[in-house]
Amino acid sequence: MRLLHSLAKTHASFDDPNLVSHAGLVPVMALAERAGLGDLVAEHVRPGGDCGVNAHLKVPCLIAGMAAGADNIDDMDLLRHGAMGTLFGGIRAPSTLGSHLRSYTWGNVSQLEKAAREFLPELARQAPLLPGADVLAFIDIDSMQKRVYGHHKQGARFGHTKIQGKSLLVRGLNALAAVVSTPLSAPVIAATRLRGGNAASARGAASLAARAIGTARACGCTGLLIVRLDSAYYNAAVTGAVRRAGARFSVTVPMNSSIRAAIASIGEDAWTPIRYPRAIWDDQLQAWISDAEVAEAEYTAFASRRARRSPPGWSSAGSGT
Helix, strand or coil: CCCCCCCCCCCCCCCCCCCCCCCCHHHHHHHHHHCCHHHHHHHHCCCCCHHHCCHHHHHHHHHHHHHCCCCCCHHHHHHHCCCHHHHCCCCCCHHHHHHHHHCCCHHHHHHHHHHHHHHHHHHHHHCCCCCCCCCEEEEEEEEEEEECCCCCCCCCEEEEEEECCEEEEEEEEEEEEEEEECCCCCCEEEEEEEEECCCCCCCCHHHHHHHHHHHHHHCCCCCEEEEEECHHHCCHHHHHHHHHCCCEEEECCCCCHHHHHHHHCCCHHHCEEEEEEEEEEECCCCEEEEEEEEEEEEECCCCCCHHHCCCCEEEEEEEEC
16 A cells, blocks of 8 residues: 555545534634724724625634634635534625725724724733733834735835845835734734835834834833834934833944944943854855954934934944954
């Protein structure tokens, strides 16, 4: 006896009406209901047209499907396998959910973002999402270019993204997201913003950072809150918004003449050697990078903008060897 060589794929299907293929959704959706997911969607999200009705039922269906591993509209049919209809009410067919999503405009996406921001603090009250948030919490902000298809899709533009280490122009939408975490927790999404595909990384980042900080505080992040950003968000508007909201920031500073001068002023005896726990291969040097040196230097950022001048702070400088 041997395995059939032509067999390339198998598929498991729960067709028995008494079987439940995704019973783990029961506690997930029960928690979502207690946190008021459906009520928040009904209050804030109002897509137009015949297919935009009953958002308070269709949005939880989409969330449940994604929680169960669905990554496209056809996969939403997993909600109708076996006895799922006995456990859950309001399940919709994939075609209905797809039509509902196509009825969304840019404004409806903003409504959904607002519902999500209000949902997270209530969810944090229902479950220990952010242990240790009263001591230390982090907010990480970054953007991503997501490819979409169709020339008439609202907001679709060409923007830069990296695929396998190469920078490419991709027609799509640009999503800006902020996640909050603690040293003891996994990250959870605190704020999102969907933007046109040609949006610069920092576009709208200042207001999103302020909203994310407000959401994090509402989730119980009453201790030290640090917003972490890469060099794309190094500007006075973003850092000023973070400071006004009562948080601190850690941002990568792009190299320029004033930064080089600040690093050059660091004395040789001020550098502290460190050793990486795992060496990193450098393709340019064709060598393993296992040692580095770090130092601190006082630097006043955005000194030319007097109205938004940042007071002296400590910035880190590194030198790999």
